[in-house]
Amino acid sequence: xxxxxxxxxxWVVAVPSNxxxxxxxxxxxxxxxxxxxxxxLEVTTAKRMSEVISEARPGAIVAALSGPNLALxxxxxxxxxxxxxxxxxxxxxxxxxRLMSRSLRVYSSRDVIGVELGGALKNVLAIGAGMSDGxxxxxxxxxxxxxxxxxxxxxxxxxxxxxxxxxxGLSGIGDLIAxxxxxxxxxxxxGRALGEGIELDRxxxxxxxxxxxxxxxxxxxxxxxxxxxxxxxxxxxHDCIRGTIRPIEAVGMLxxxxxxxxx
Amino acid sequence: xxxxxxxxxxWVVAVPSNxxxxxxxxxxxxxxxxxxxxxxLEVTTAKRMSEVISEARPGAIVAALSGPNLALxxxxxxxxxxxxxxxxxxxxxxxxxRLMSRSLRVYSSRDVIGVELGGALKNVLAIGAGMSDGxxxxxxxxxxxxxxxxxxxxxxxxxxxxxxxxxxGLSGIGDLIAxxxxxxxxxxxxGRALGEGIELDRxxxxxxxxxxxxxxxxxxxxxxxxxxxxxxxxxxxHDCIRGTIRPIEAVGMLxxxxxxxxx
Numbered sequence: 001x002x003x004x005x006x007x008x009x010x011w012v013v014a015v016p017s018n019x020x021x022x023x024x025x026x027x028x029x030x031x032x033x034x035x036x037x038x039x040x041l042e043v044t045t046a047k048r049m050s051e052v053i054s055e056a057r058p059g060a061i062v063a064a065l066s067g068p069n070l071a072l073x074x075x076x077x078x079x080x081x082x083x084x085x086x087x088x089x090x091x092x093x094x095x096x097x098r099l100m101s102r103s104l105r106v107y108s109s110r111d112v113i114g115v116e117l118g119g120a121l122k123n124v125l126a127i128g129a130g131m132s133d134g135x136x137x138x139x140x141x142x143x144x145x146x147x148x149x150x151x152x153x154x155x156x157x158x159x160x161x162x163x164x165x166x167x168x169g170l171s172g173i174g175d176l177i178a179x180x181x182x183x184x185x186x187x188x189x190x191g192r193a194l195g196e197g198i199e200l201d202r203x204x205x206x207x208x209x210x211x212x213x214x215x216x217x218x219x220x221x222x223x224x225x226x227x228x229x230x231x232x233x234x235x236x237x238h239d240c241i242r243g244t245i246r247p248i249e250a251v252g253m254l255x256x257x258x259x260x261x262x263x
Numbered sequence: 264x265x266x267x268x269x270x271x272x273x274w275v276v277a278v279p280s281n282x283x284x285x286x287x288x289x290x291x292x293x294x295x296x297x298x299x300x301x302x303x304l305e306v307t308t309a310k311r312m313s314e315v316i317s318e319a320r321p322g323a324i325v326a327a328l329s330g331p332n333l334a335l336x337x338x339x340x341x342x343x344x345x346x347x348x349x350x351x352x353x354x355x356x357x358x359x360x361r362l363m364s365r366s367l368r369v370y371s372s373r374d375v376i377g378v379e380l381g382g383a384l385k386n387v388l389a390i391g392a393g394m395s396d397g398x399x400x401x402x403x404x405x406x407x408x409x410x411x412x413x414x415x416x417x418x419x420x421x422x423x424x425x426x427x428x429x430x431x432g433l434s435g436i437g438d439l440i441a442x443x444x445x446x447x448x449x450x451x452x453x454g455r456a457l458g459e460g461i462e463l464d465r466x467x468x469x470x471x472x473x474x475x476x477x478x479x480x481x482x483x484x485x486x487x488x489x490x491x492x493x494x495x496x497x498x499x500x501h502d503c504i505r506g507t508i509r510p511i512e513a514v515g516m517l518x519x520x521x522x523x524x525x526x
Contacts, residue, residue, distance in 0.1 A: 068402070068403050068410075070401065076401075079514060080407060081411075108525065109525050138336035139333055140331050140441055141336075144331055144344035147432060165526050169410060169526065173413065173436055174410035177406040177440060261371050262370035262372050262432050
């Protein structure tokens with residue numbers, strides 16, 4: 001990729017994850033450069049977005065962008081940090097140096113799997129954090145939930161080939177904190193509505209935009225099944241989305257497990 | 264400690280950290296059992312609370328309690344989780360089983376150093392999170408700050424003998440999230456006031472209670488100096504507390520470092 005330079009074109013894919021395959025199929029063939037900012041997993045295949053693009057365009061060099069980046073804040077120049085990851089270090093650093101600005105710090109990573117899984121799975125957990133607030137639980141409850149959620153995200157990610165350290169970074173716990181704390185997050189708002197006892201369809205309608213965590217919860221449970229990973233929180237959130245249990249039952253279930261060591 | 268049973272007495276020390284040594288010196292001598300819930304470092308020695316108690320009462324068996332436990336919420340029965348740690352596993356489990364209740368889940372740990380450092384250092388970082396909000400930055404900024412803060416806390420802790428994994432748990436990132444997100448946190452509120460340009464004395468006065476992060480910032484910088492650990496965020500917070508730089512300068516400084524890999 002020695003021909004990568006300032007004049008080469010870069011395709012940025014930032015559509016909802018369920019549209020990424022279709023969009024990728026419309027891109028030119030050959031050795032194109034793609035940066036994917038969509039956060040999710042394909043619901044039918046449980047594949048990451050860079051995998052979907054590479055399948056649709058086998059010649060493409062693909063990097064993923066992920067981090068605690070509420071779009072409205074980035075657009076308004078609020079100081080933010082993010083991570084760009086690809087298997088091609090030269091391309092990663094090229095993207096990094098071009099996105100870096102006075103208000104956006106960009107870090108590079110080689111762990112595409114971890115960076116993409118963090119961005120996808122935190123949307124599922126943000127629904128759970130919203131549920132906790134919707135049930136009028138406290139900051140203690142939400143913090144404990146996010147901790148155990150981080151642990152689930154990490155163990156599932158490691159089973160799938162990610163580095164554990166990535167989940168402690170911006171694209172893991174960083175994005176989880178921003179998404180789970182913010183009224184701007186659609187996933188958090190859908191979860192909050194569910195916690196308040198509102199039906200899923202009405203909750204999605206009220207948010208009025210895509211809540212990626214809903215379809216991603218199906219893919220997350222599928223990945224957990226394939227790798228025999230224990231993900232009780234993600235499973236409980238998924239069950240609440242499917243309507244097979246109520247949020248209050250999920251919390252009771254999780255608080256009543258037997259005493260044990262933390263690690 | 265085979266004589267530990269339901270009838271033995273337990274001393275619970277939960278005073279501000281600057282009073283722990285004095286309180287410990289008033290405890291009986293001999294093989295007493297102590298649970299310390301104070302979160303901080305002794306400002307003159309940079310010692311952890313269990314170290315201070317063991318110095319004052321060499322025969323004592325000491326466990327530390329730490330986690331995302333805003334007191335008002337625990338008192339109100341809000342679902343919460345916490346960690347108890349000591350070098351004596353039998354004692355740890357004895358304490359754990361007695362504190363466990365319908366609304367409080369208690370995990371056990373052997374990493375006293377990590378559990379105590381998490382509880383102490385998060386108060387310093389919560390001041391920084393408050394500053395970020397006081398400067399009217401966004402959720403993106405605060406999430407990025409907490410991520411890098413977690414990384415500082417972990418590397419300093421590991422230098423001091425803690426397990427890295429403890430900082431990803433309830434007493435590390437868990438407590439950091441709860442403290443940095445909550446209007447109930449005194450440290451967060453002091454930081455917020457500093458970010459708004461209020462002087463430290465007036466900020467402390469307005470909060471009207473002890474903000475442990477202020478004295479702990481001195482001890483944290485001392486520990487970083489001793490171990491040659493890089494803690495730019497904690498140092499910047501400490502400098503804002505001492506009044507040698509202003510919060511807005513600290514943020515500018517941290518955003519302008521050279522591009523690099525995340526890990």
